[in-house]
Structure formats: structure tokens, C-alpha cells
Amino acid sequence: xxxxxxxxxxxxxxxxxxxxxxxxxxxxxxxxxxxxxxxxxxxxxxxxxxxxxxxxxxxxxxxxxxxxxxxxxxxxxxxxxxxxxxxxxxxxxxxxxxxxxxxxxxxxxxxxxxxxxxxxxxxxxxxxxxxxxxxxxxxxxxxxxxxxxxxxxxxxxxxxxx
Numbered sequence: 001x002x003x004x005x006x007x008x009x010x011x012x013x014x015x016x017x018x019x020x021x022x023x024x025x026x027x028x029x030x031x032x033x034x035x036x037x038x039x040x041x042x043x044x045x046x047x048x049x050x051x052x053x054x055x056x057x058x059x060x061x062x063x064x065x066x067x068x069x070x071x072x073x074x075x076x077x078x079x080x081x082x083x084x085x086x087x088x089x090x091x092x093x094x095x096x097x098x099x100x101x102x103x104x105x106x107x108x109x110x111x112x113x114x115x116x117x118x119x120x121x122x123x124x125x126x127x128x129x130x131x132x133x134x135x136x137x138x139x140x141x142x143x144x145x146x147x148x149x150x151x152x153x154x155x156x157x158x159x160x161x162x
Contacts, residue, residue, distance in 0.1 A: 088145030
């Protein structure tokens, strides 16, 4: 049987073959040898919002975790977080109620469900009013059905100016 590879396909075969050989050789160590993998940690850049809003609304999501949001008193803060109430888990907010007050309950918006699929989750939207000048820490905990904390949290710092 005679096989011919197109020139571009032939140029891709060699790198793939070299990777396969390298993986095979790496897996053929002698008995009792231990390999150690070293990883270098990289610094995480935390986003900081610097927009000051006088009467409007600033919206934050999971992508804003750990950031600082600047608001003027009278502005609103919306927090949109992934949620799936069919699991029994739910978000609970903790904030300085003197200067950052939650406005009502969270509003759940389900994601579009493929036909026949149920329980696919969605987003909870929390609204907070910036009442008076302060620096507030807003911490959101995703609690289990038994109201026990999970490893899923969301936190931001909110600077409210006059």
C-alpha cells in the first residue's frame, strides 16, 4: 500500500511524533525514582473599579472578586452571581448595613434551558443602596441546603463618598 501525505500534513506529523516519543520516554523511569514538578506562582492582578457613580448603578460579577468599587452616596450596586436553587444552595450577603444596605431579596434569572433540561442554573441579582460615606466590605457566602458555608464566596470592598 502506498501512502502519500500532503506537504502541510507531513509538517504536522513530526512535532506530534516527537511529543509522543517524549511522553513515552518520560513514563519509562526506573522503579523507585520520584519525579518532582516545580511550579512558579504568578501574581494575581485584582481589578479595581474607579468609576464614581452619583445616581446610577454599578454592576459587578464573579470576575470582580476581590476588587474595590467606588460609589457616591445615593448610587446602587448590583451583584450578579451564578446560582442554582434546584441544588438547595443559596447566596447570603453580609455588609455594613449602616452605609451599604441590601434592597430587597435577590432576584433569580434562570439561564436558557435546552429543551428537556431542567435545573441548569442561572444568576442571582442582589441590589444594594449606597446610603452614606464609608468603606464597606461586602461578603457573599454560597450556603448549603443546611445553611452551612461552602467554599464558594464572593467579596469586594465598596468605597462610598458623599
